[in-house]
Amino acid sequence: MIEPILILQMIEAIPIQLMIIFAGLLATVSFIGLNAILLVYLERKVAGFIHRRPGPYEVGPHGILQPFADGLKLVGKQIFTPTGADSFLYWLAPMISMAPALVCFLVIPFGPHLQIFNTNVGMVLILAFTGINVLALCIAGWTSQNKYSLLGAARDISQSVAYEIPLLLSILPIIFMTGTFNLFDIAMKQGSWPWQWFIVYQPLAFIIFFICALAETNRAPFDLPEAESELTAGFHTEYSGMGFALFFLSEYAYMVIAACVTAVLFLGGFHGPGVSGWWWFLAKVYILLLIMIWIRWTFPRVRFDQLLNICWKWLIPLAVINLLVTLLVIAL
């Protein structure tokens, strides 16, 4: 029997920074879960309305319980490993996909006082950890013992590698303008009003960044790694139950991260007319997510050569020019 005072002392002995990170991770997990529920519903409803049908309607009033029904179905499904698959790596892949997403949320400044971990390398951290997702998809495709999965993984790698370059090049102007990788400082350098946001100074970088974010998160029209009509479901063809659910969750998590980073870099972060705070941040993030969903249900999927042409022929040269012009202006 341990005495209560002893437990308190033990808790006090834990460094406060560690406690904050732990609590933050817990909060992040719930935030990701909530977002996924909301986004699943939003995505299906928006898709429905764009197709002029009601969307999910039967489970709960106006179908609001549909995501829970989907989730329960996925939890209840049999966990199945295909024959010949390396079962360790096979089940490691969804976890590798999910884990970095949790870390990325730690450094995002949701509000003036709502940031779990303020670090000087926030932007670099996000770029590095989102890059790990590529590895997860590669492992998933490779270990699935399935041609569709393998093709999906191959597509994802070449797509991600290609689109990371313009993504970085479109972030750099902002970094040079603010002189910091700290996301909180970048947000603080922008004012309350829309014309004080970096989107006004860097509209081209914003467009390039947004297109690259769509491609990096495998969203339509760049959803080649999971092209339904060609590859069944791409890299997660063989995954059932929670394996698939984790990929699904991480995809939505990366979408939210992309929207968050876009909001911080270009749309003033938590600043907004009136009182600045997390409400402005969430509003911006959700507007961006809605635009992503809107884009998905509007455009057809690009072909692979088109995908790479857009990247190498347009985005990279434009991003380089944009960066050079910005550097010139800063230098003068």
Add this chain to the structure above:
Amino acid sequence: MIVKSIRETVAGMWSLLVGMKVTSKNFIQPNITVHYPRQSVKSLEGYRGHIELVPNEDDPFKSKCIACNSCVRICPSACISLKASKPKKAAAKEGAADGAEDKKAPAKKAKPELLSFVLDYNYCCLCGLCVQSCPSGALRYSSDVYLAGFSRQEFVIDLLARLQYQAQKKGAANG
């Protein structure tokens, strides 16, 4: 060359915006589908379901069918079979009723009467050749959408019985 490709790209970007405008317009407009079990569409006109017999203008209990068997012969799935009373018998009856003069030319007046017209809908490929080939216009597509059953036997339909049942129902509703 560069100017041309830039122009093409700008036009392409513009077309993307046009596309987003189209979807946003549709997003705001009301649904065009209905919540099926609680509501159903008003008109099923133009729906091409399984075939049905066209009732005779004079007698809604009888079909226009002349039992020529052309639908049976043309059906690629061989799913139509019909039975008709033999023309001789019918002619004889008719002759007996009308009088002795018609006995000399029984074949001309002979009209086979349809006894049953069985459609095995399990094998029907909905090609519509029977409707096209019918010389008397006795076949048409039904608008019966709500077909579901637990056994194959439920889709072996006697269309003549169906016609008579419908006529009876209609008569009951009118009378």
